[in-house]
Amino acid sequence: MSGWNDVLHQAGFSFENELLTGVAAILILFFALMIPVSALFSYVDRKISADLQARVGPNRAGPAGLFQPLSDLIKLLQKGNLKSGRWLWLVLQTAVLFSSAVCLPIASQMALVDVEMSAFLPLFILLAYAITVMVLGLSQHTISGWLGGVRVASQVLAASFPAFIAILSLGLYAKTFSWTEIVASQGFSPLSWHLFRDPFLFFQFPIFVVSGLAIVGLSPVDGGQSAFDIQGGVSSEFSGFQVVLLRLTKQYAFYFWCLIATVLFLGGWAVPNKSEGFFDSLGLVGQHRAVEFIVLHLKVFALAIGVIVVSRVTPRLRSDQVTDFVWKVLSPMSLMGFAGSLLVLAWRAAS
């Protein structure tokens, strides 16, 4: 929080009126965080997939199709209306995703809350997000929605286990789960990242990323939301505003997961040690965090593009294949990796 305090005091903003601050915070979170992030990620997803498949992708709306998410938003908002039974889903979804902004580790000391167990917060936030998707499915009037909701729930429960074990095995090296400590135990050079600390951690990283994709509901492990026999599961009754919100939150959750994976395994916002002194000598404290932000997001985008490339070449799994895969492959492998990391640490300590 101290980082935000510095930035906001430099900008001349104060926290006197709590109601105004609260409303402003919600609006800012929605319009400055969730919408731009999900618009950018959906655009990047479509353009990269198109390039990979020798297509062009969006290129009509705006220069190089940059305004395509905006035009999709405007078009879809004109199409449907919110049904009365969905208000519970809306409230839950908004609450869950706003809570993700609390622990967003975008630069040093910029996370609003940084406690000893910070690394587990995103996992629980995404579990809650997936529960809202299940609620959405069960709130529909068709059996497609119910089946979709139940399948999503089974997938998510399955996939949260390997992610949990991966974070646990990370904690063996960082000794704690707070963001600052996790990034401090890594460094700028790739050799000091958690990814390369241990051959077992090297395999925990794809396990973590793939289980995250299964929780968020992205291909190729989006069995519950892509099944043709139930016409799309939770989104089978949708139109208009609800489609917008589901797509928006899915892309935002994807960004969130890539951010967490980068901070945990790929060095986070760590910059070379000399650069801190360079910026402080010039008297610019905020700019140091801007550099960290940029370094972090370059890695996040590289990871997101890698995930998109691998998703586009892998066949989509059925819902039961996803749960099979997660329970029979990801979970044992993550447990073996955890045991292996323990053995490696014990061996290093003994010698």
Place this chain on the structure above:
Amino acid sequence: MKSSFFSVFSILGRYFVALYKSFTSITTAVKATLPYLIGSRSRDVRREITEQYPDPVSSRTPEDLPARSRGHLFNDIEKCTGCGDCEKVCPVNCISIETEMGPDPQKTWVAVFDIDQSRCVYCGLCTDVCPPQSIVNTHQFEGAVYQLEDLVMSFGRGRVTFEQRQKWDEMRRVSQLEEPNL
């Protein structure tokens, strides 16, 4: 299936072999597809193959189409004999023909030759069976109109009035008298 102590190892072995195979299949797929993303743009096989119709630069024109492309139909009424083979062979009955005896007894007057392009499936059967090869497929593919009736293309010479028919009958009678061998 007889299970023994050693079958556990074969099951485990198959599990890890399957894992390895899935990993290698994904890496093969990524290796095959990644050059499309990061390769050079000049090589034809990896450029975008999308045709951004109706962009004039990147779309095809009728001249670009292959030689035997079947576009809209055209009937050369000078060559047409009015035999009606195309009307009979058309699977969707999109050709309507009405013929009469014309001024020249050796040539049929094709009064009405209508092709309903909204029904035509561009199979090319009519062009195959036409004896004088008067009906052909052109390379035109743009035919959007605002009214459905505008899609009917008329190649006929027009219906003949009663007076004109009488005049032609008279002309034929006169020419037969002059040349009684015909």
